[in-house]
Amino acid sequence: MEVVRETIADLRSRAARHSRMLRFGYRVHVIVRETEAAARMAADRLLSKLDDAAGAAIRAKSLDSQSVGVRRQAELREKAGNEGYIEDNLWVGIGRARSGCGAAIVGDPDQVLAKLRAYRTEGIEAFILSGYPHAAEADLFSRHVLSRLDHGPL
Template sequence: MAQGDRLIMQLGFWTPLPHIVQAEPAIEKAVSDAARSGIVQPDRFLEFAIEAVTRAERCGFEVTLVAERWLGPDHASWILATALACATRTMEIMVAVHPGIITPQVVAKMGATLDRISGGRFSTNIVNGWWPEEMNVFGNGAWLPSGEERYRRMDEFVRAIRSLWTESEPRLDGRFFQLDGTALPLRPVQSPCPPIYAASRSDEGKDTIARSCDCWFAEYDTDFRLYEANLDKIRADIADMRERAARHGRTLRFGLSAHVITAADSADAVRQAEELEEYGRRDRVALTAAKSLGAGLMGTPETVASRIDTYAEIGIDLVMLRFHPTLDGLESFATNVMPLVTSLNRAKAGA
């Protein structure tokens, strides 16, 4: 994103959760513990998550996304996010939220609380959901077969949260949610409100994001071999989303989720990518870890850095990254790639 004569690029880091990253020993041990009662503290997963996120913070990452997987051994996102907020000093803590499982009133209250606890470092990521069983079990029958209805619920959900955070008498008479003018008794630190992130492939979802959210996560084909085609698609989609937001007198920021593979040569990077592709074929949850290969951030450090700069040039403001193994990949990226990323170093020089 151009601002004056420099490019601004934020680095984000996915908090390593069992459904987010490819299986590795630290995660597997934590999952094994989580399945049994009577395990002595400290909690393995909390220790690993704090170590990973605080290390990312020291490396210069600015945002961490705490995803939510209700049907899984993952720690609950709000509770884990609060622990991470207390363990960090500068990191923005982005919490994933599923409309239908949790109400906007509760999100607004918990979000304001976390924003105050963290000193204004809270944000939220709206996830419309794809897993009927998860929505039904944890949302008490909340799955909606109609995509149109799911996006209508998402639209009301976001409007309700913003109203609760910004209005003294929030009102909404919706199909799914109602606000009767009762003010939120606790206000967030950030003004006008904490950032709201979201991703959507549908026109209805994109319109909601353009009208009411702050950052749209770009979409792409999951095949890492289609980097050039995905780049063209993202460039066109950014232009489209800018137009949608402008119709509401707004501007948007743009994010990109990516799995990063740095290797000595392209052949080794492809081998690692194919291994992750195979892992993603296990089931729909494992696919979550593999689908971010499509961003194409793989190859030598020079290739990865160049592609991050290219994304910055077409308008991406934030790259939300994951690595395997998590800690080794993070350190390799910080040491070998970050110094080469022009958009990062220009931002630092102009800060």
């Protein structure tokens, strides 16, 4: 969250020097369950059969494999503990199996909502949320979080 805060402040400052304003968005996966333990188990299950060499091959073949964002994701994975959490409820383990969006907000409904609100407080206005399998995670998110989140028309 500290890096998000610093990045947004830096970019706003740069834009202001050119009489411009920026808006910010965040692309992230979400794994929400009734309890944090259940959400963490769901995250673990996603990678339970992943061979690290196969994951590396998938990432290397991606068109964005050399982008700054993907390199930053790799740095975060290196800093994360064995369970893959870089900070409370932010899991970077998903990036072991894919390129691009390599983080997931993982937790119970209150934790996921708090994390999204924290990002909003820092200046994130738009979110692109996904999960695996997408339809199932979208359903869980809509049942547990969406109804409690201030959002635009769907």
